[in-house]
Amino acid sequence: MTRIRVGLVGASGWMGRTHALLLAAQHVVFGPEPSVSLEMVADATPELAADAARACGVARSTGDWRELVASPDVDVVDVVTPNHLHHTIALAAIAAGKHVYCEKPLAMNSRQSFAMAQAAGRRGVVTLVGYNYPVNPIHRVAREIIAAGDIGEVVNVRFSKNVDYMSDPQAPFVWRHDRSIAGSGTLGDTVSHLLSMLQYLIGDVAEVMGHVRIVHGERPLVPGAAIGRQAGPATALRKVETDDEVLVLLKLAGGATGTMDASRVATGRRMEFAYVVTGTRGSLAWSIDRLNTLEFYSAADRPGRQGFRRIEAAPEHAGYGAFYPVANIGMGYNDQKMIEIRTLIEAVAAGRTDAWPNFADAHRIQCTLDAIAASSLERRWVRVSEIAERCETTSSPVGTEGSAS
Ligand SMILES: NC(=O)c1ccc[n+]([C@@H]2O[C@H](COP(=O)([O-])OP(=O)(O)OC[C@H]3O[C@@H](n4cnc5c(N)ncnc54)[C@H](O)[C@@H]3O)[C@@H](O)[C@H]2O)c1
Incomplete structure (x- = not known):
């Protein structure tokens, strides 16, 4: 064994x-x-x-x-x-x-x-x-639909992840606000998730125009505070050093365009996470509100009967059957993490270094994060390849330091 x-x-x-x-x-x-x-x-x-x-x-x-x-x-x-x-x-x-x-x-x-x-x-x-x-089995279905050309050529993508866990300006300073510990804020914490989903479904980003900003510039310093835990009274105010909100225009390698928006201060958005992928012959849409359901529109359906149909996660979808013998019973966050760990364990057992997402895949995501940060600072479109090439040729940090304005 x-x-x-x-x-x-x-x-x-x-x-x-x-x-x-x-x-x-x-x-x-x-x-x-x-x-x-x-x-x-x-x-x-x-x-x-x-x-x-x-x-x-x-x-x-x-x-x-x-x-x-x-x-x-x-x-x-x-x-x-x-x-x-x-x-x-x-x-x-x-x-x-x-x-x-x-x-x-x-x-x-x-x-x-x-x-x-x-x-x-x-x-x-x-x-x-x-x-x-992305390891939620319903996204594998989306990836297969895209790869099979069932929505035609991808022309546009829209990815959003907006949450409100830091929308209260009095929520205490935690390590995610400290640039020397977190590196960045919503960019690394949340946009990285959106980029991983895009990488899994379609591929990498070629070029970005980003806007990255801090909304609440100071927060109460409460010793021992963590997300969701206010440990005691505030002792001081501390400057927030990482971004609260990120807006991105994207160009993908294949020519498609798109947008990403993410925030940790989106009052009332408890956990909004959604994507729309639009192709020349169809479209896909998913939202975390219906975690196990993919919406699929096909222009090939006969006129008068066109419309989004729902595909609900079921045992016939790879990765689902290990958990539940019936469809649409509601996989959750921990189930996804279980699948991720299973991927790791199987890769280690087989000595496979190419399981997704390995460090090389995550490095390309990191380059895109840095391109967004650089774009926001320099107010210009930045090619992700520019950042990747700099990693190979310079010894100075290329990065999200200085990302928030
Ligand atoms: N994949 C996801 O959905 C997801 C969700 C949350 C967090 N994360 C990531 O997980 C990581 C941890 O985040 P978290 O929310 O669990 O943070 P956390 O603050 O709750 O936990 C961090 C842990 O690291 C420990 N630690 C700190 N310094 C250490 C040291 N020198 N040696 C050993 N342990 C040390 C802390 O004591 C604590 O146990 C981050 O990189 C975060 O981005 C990922």
Whole structure:
């Protein structure tokens, strides 16, 4: 039996708990082979790590991620820390010959993601990045429809993700507002998800015109605050350094145009996430409000009977049947993360380094994020290839530093 042992860095956070939960549930959904175990956890302090280990039923914990990376009992290093640590931990893990599973955004900027993708390629380790939304089986149906030409040639795309969890100007300052920890705000946190969906469905962006801005310039500093947790009274005000809102015009490699809009301060939009892909002979539309439903319009339908039809996720769609034996029962966020982890585990078991989205795929997303940031700063269209080429030729950071205006 193939046995894959995972070490989780950042175990007590939001994503840390999610990864731990879903690693533990892999066998229940997908069966015993390959065998997966959470072997060890690391966190910022020995106490946090020990608490997380107790909660997860894991024997070994450490307050120093380097100990986890060096452990011979760890095959895969799972990085779920804030963004500024992804690069350092992943490079150390790759140098130790470990496979790496890393949360998104892959890095602080494309210079870092370039180094990570290069190092993984040289060492031949498996990498996977936590772009979980596209792995919902309904998006595979959308991708197949597009690839088969059933909507004709894609002429336009519209992608939106707007949320309100920071719309209250009094919501406390957290690490996502600190540029030295987060790299960027809505850009890396949210637009990266939209770009992953676009990459999965159609492909990469060629050129962008972006507008990136901070809406609420200061926030109360509350020691110990996290998203959704106001730990106590504010002690001061702190300057917000990362973007709240991003607007993008896009040109795709194939000639299609499009838009993206994203915000974390969209009052009343609890979680809006949607796309529309328009082709010469049809159209697709999806929204997180109907997570398991794809809307498909075909101009080939006979006149008078044309209109959007609903395709609901069902066991005949790859990836769905492992969860439910009947259609449209409502897959959710954790189910998607389960599929993502399954992709990782199967890739590690098979030694396949090309499972989507690996570090190279995520680097192209990071280049697009940096192109949007550069476009906003320089007020011009920026080609993504310009950023990618700079990664290969310069040693200065190419990136989202300075992205917010
Ligand atoms: N894929 C998604 O949908 C999704 C959703 C949320 C977050 N994320 C990503 O997951 C990552 C973590 O986000 P989060 O919301 O879970 O953050 P969080 O603040 O809830 O958790 C971060 C964890 O990292 C730990 N940590 C901090 N410094 C550390 C260090 N030096 N060594 C070890 N551990 C350390 C913290 O103690 C905490 O346990 C981010 O990169 C974020 O962008 C992805």
